Amino acid sequence: MTEATRRERLRAETEREIRQAARALLVESGRDAVTLRAIARKLGITAPALYRYYDSHDALLRQLCDDICADMAAALYADLAADTSGQVGCQVRAVCHAFRRWALAHPQEFALVFASPRDPLGADQFGSVFLQLAGRLIASNLVANHADDDVPEVLHEDLARFQQVLMDAVSVHGVVVEDSVLNLGKIYHVVQSWVRLYGHVALEVFGRFPFAVSNPEPMFDSMLDQMLTDIGFQDTQVS
Amino acid sequence: MTEATRRERLRAETEREIRQAARALLVESGRDAVTLRAIARKLGITAPALYRYYDSHDALLRQLCDDICADMAAALYADLAADTSGQVGCQVRAVCHAFRRWALAHPQEFALVFASPRDPLGADQFGSVFLQLAGRLIASNLVANHADDDVPEVLHEDLARFQQVLMDAVSVHGVVVEDSVLNLGKIYHVVQSWVRLYGHVALEVFGRFPFAVSNPEPMFDSMLDQMLTDIGFQDTQVS
DNA sequence: GAACTCTTGTAAACACCGTTCACTGAAACC
């Protein structure tokens, strides 16, 4: 079964521990606490040894970002799977709620991944959940048709590229969609929904609403309702 | 005129230089480059001397945040003043565009102020521009009436508090508004607009749109149009 | 003007950081 040599197994194990330690430090004490020496201390080794696994502190942080994205995606998928209604509308709600819940539970991770002026992170990393679900939602044809005329011409090229990404994401799961179903108007509204979802969650995580919100959840629900209405979603049908 | 002693003047001057140096470092090389020793080096003094002005590195960063907020507010006001149309709709557009422009031109500052899991920053700091303009917009009665029934009951208390903040912000400038004009439905929509504005700008600054946007400005304009329409604003009249 | 205090700066030190380099010892390979 295990074709890996003893050395390879040890190396993999150590690398796993490094990631785990880095993650724990981030969660416990914030980004600035993710230090090579602190990580090494947790493993009972010395800092230079980490250079056998990562080229630099920065590379390790990038790996950390990827791990976070993967974990978040897993969490979202789990919450999506927990929804047994079979209704796409409920699924969208479930994933949006899961995203908010994850962000509030992991503010440091959220800040690192979603609010750092860094290199654009691999699209397939964090986006896959949203992409797939957004694609599925659109393909379900439960969303009201939005004419392509509504979206400015300048955006057509970008949106068309995103359209391709969406279709690929959906087709990976065996669903084939036609261009006409996944038209630019719909895609534009998906992007607008992402703006609102991200905006609300980020404002909440960073406490940047213009006033103290004592009970943010109903506000989020209310925003979600409005968002789904605006996107033209009819949540009476079953996918 | 100057009641300050010579020593007080010198101290104020040094403090000004400290802030200026810190700001320059942030802009040039990011948050991590804002170092006590680097600041001191710029002033030609030693790092411990800075402790005569700030209790810690963290306190200095907080001061930096305040400075940034003040500068941003000034920039927004300037762009607001540059709009001579006299139409509230144009003013709102001008301020939103100014916010986006400022954020894109100052990504490091934006990240520090708007996307750090820190203490909630003084509301009067950054919000004043938006508050005042939002209040002015609402008070102008150009916004369609939104029934209070639309907003969930749980939010009423928070929104009522924000209502008071808004009315105070407006009344500072001599404008008196009645509760009925500034009803909760309208206020709720103002908050929703902030969610979208912030969401779009932050996503753009951090490059977190789900696809590469080659020309983001028309997308922003499009979002702004939709936002103003949703808020029920009629942009034909003059305030 | 002398004596005194208050303020602003320095230099040295401490513990921590990322990173490099020469080196060790054990595992893996032939």
Next chain:
DNA sequence: GGTTTCAGTGAACGGTGTTTACAAGAGTTC
């Protein structure tokens, strides 16, 4: 068994925030 590969060490360099003791000038008081 000899050789190579490689994870890990220890020392070092220059950087960081922060504390401490100390110097020197400005302002005040007698």
